Amino acid sequence: MFKGSNVALVTPxxxxxxxxxxxxxxxxxxxxxxxxxxxxxxxxxxxxxxxxDEHQRVIELCINESKKKLPVIAGTGSNSTDEAISLTRHAxxxxxxxxLVVTPYYNKPTQEGLYQHYKAINDKCGxxxxxxNIPSRSVIDMSIDTMSRLFELKNIVGVKxxxxxxxxxxxxxxxMGNEFIQLTGNDENALEFNKRGGVGAISVTANIVPKLCSDxxxxxxxxxxxxxxxxxxxxxxxxxxxxxMFIESNPSPVKYAAKILNLCDDGVxxxxxxxxxxxxxxIKKVLQSANLI
Numbered sequence: 001m002f003k004g005s006n007v008a009l010v011t012p013x014x015x016x017x018x019x020x021x022x023x024x025x026x027x028x029x030x031x032x033x034x035x036x037x038x039x040x041x042x043x044x045x046x047x048x049x050x051x052x053d054e055h056q057r058v059i060e061l062c063i064n065e066s067k068k069k070l071p072v073i074a075g076t077g078s079n080s081t082d083e084a085i086s087l088t089r090h091a092x093x094x095x096x097x098x099x100l101v102v103t104p105y106y107n108k109p110t111q112e113g114l115y116q117h118y119k120a121i122n123d124k125c126g127x128x129x130x131x132x133n134i135p136s137r138s139v140i141d142m143s144i145d146t147m148s149r150l151f152e153l154k155n156i157v158g159v160k161x162x163x164x165x166x167x168x169x170x171x172x173x174x175x176m177g178n179e180f181i182q183l184t185g186n187d188e189n190a191l192e193f194n195k196r197g198g199v200g201a202i203s204v205t206a207n208i209v210p211k212l213c214s215d216x217x218x219x220x221x222x223x224x225x226x227x228x229x230x231x232x233x234x235x236x237x238x239x240x241x242x243x244x245m246f247i248e249s250n251p252s253p254v255k256y257a258a259k260i261l262n263l264c265d266d267g268v269x270x271x272x273x274x275x276x277x278x279x280x281x282x283i284k285k286v287l288q289s290a291n292l293i
Contacts, residue, residue: 001071002098002130002158002181003199003221004036005214007206008044010251011058012264018054020061022264027065029263030206034214038062039202041075042100043137044251049269056090063095073202077102077132081117088125098128100160100202105138111146122153129155134162134185144168148175160185160202161193169196187242191235194220195228204245205238208257209292212238237290244286248275257283260293 007030012022030038040062041047041055050058059074066072074091076099078084088099104117122129131150135141141163150156158181161168166189169182173196184193184201194200199221206213216238219231245254252268252275259266260283266274275283287293 002037002073002128002183003217005034005206005210005217006037006039006071006073006183006200006202007035007210007213008042008202008204009038009040009062010207010255010258010264011041011045011050012255013267013269014265016267016269018057019264020057023058023061024065026207026258026263027062030210031066031069033210035070035206035210036200036214036217037071037073038066039073039075039100042132042202043075043102043134044204044207044254045075046251046269046272047075047077049272055087056094059091059096060094068095071097073098073100073130075100075102075132077104079104079107081120084117085121085124088121088127088129092125092127096127098130098157099125100130100132102132102134103138103140103142105140108140111143114140114142115146115149118150118156119153122150122155125155127155128157130157130181130183131159132162132185133159136162144171144175147172147180151176151180157181158183161198162186164189166192166196169193169198173197187245188239190216191220191231194231204250204254205242207251207254208261208263208287209238209241209290240286241290244283247279247282253279253283256280257287260284260287 012019074096076087162185182198216234219227255266
């Protein structure tokens with residue numbers, strides 16, 4: 001169920017408030033354009049600056065509008081274990097297919113602390129949990145040994161790996177086998193990630209080119225030469241777009257691209273700001289080169 005191109009949905013704002021109309025339009029845009037899964041209220045969805053009510057509303061809207069046409073992997077992580085449990089239980093109650101739970105940021109727990117954090121969520125909830133390992137933002141890196149311990153629990157099913165370390169794919173397969181779901185959180189390494197045994201991505205770029213990303217994922221997961229050749233061709237088209245989406249802090253660049261494509265406004269919440277004019281020009285050129293505008 002959790003494979004292919006899963007979009008890390010942006011959260012549209014209008015005059016600083018949640019823009020439900022644009023958000024619903026985005027969800028249907030992905031249903032109609034081949035996206036394999038929806039991931040609301042993650043990093044790209046600006047979860048740190050959503051209120052509790054907004055966080056829950058974003059997840060609820062996504063579940064209600066998708067109507068089980070696509071799996072919903074709800075972002076429910078927090079550096080407070082109790083809060084993560086609360087958000088995950090709410091997502092489960094609303095009908096989410098899985099929860100994406102980021103490693104606790106700022107607190108800097110030990111590996112045992114990480115284990116106990118996820119075990120507590122596992123024990124209080126009943127939906128599949130995907131670990132979100134992103135050391136560049138959370139300042140901690142969950143070891144493969146800790147993941148292996150967690151994989152023994154009933155609800156822990158895989159990882160969104162945003163370490164950028166491709167060797168971890170091989171090491172995780174060796175330790176846990178192919179049943180442990182591995183999704184990359186780095187769009188730019190998805191081709192090699194899948195070659196090594198990954199099964200997809202949770203993608204920022206998919207916000208603006210869903211069909212291109214889903215086609216790429218479809219071919220990159222296959223092992224025959226024809227599929228791999230097509231995956232490589234699509235990857236070459238996607239690489240400049242991936243790079244442009246991180247020219248400044250995510251999700252400001254992808255929101256600007258979404259604005260150009262008439263998907264939603266480019267407003268972000270402080271401390272994030274809209275991208276600079278030079279960055280806007282770079283994104284426009286990349287979109288033009290890909291024949292998107």
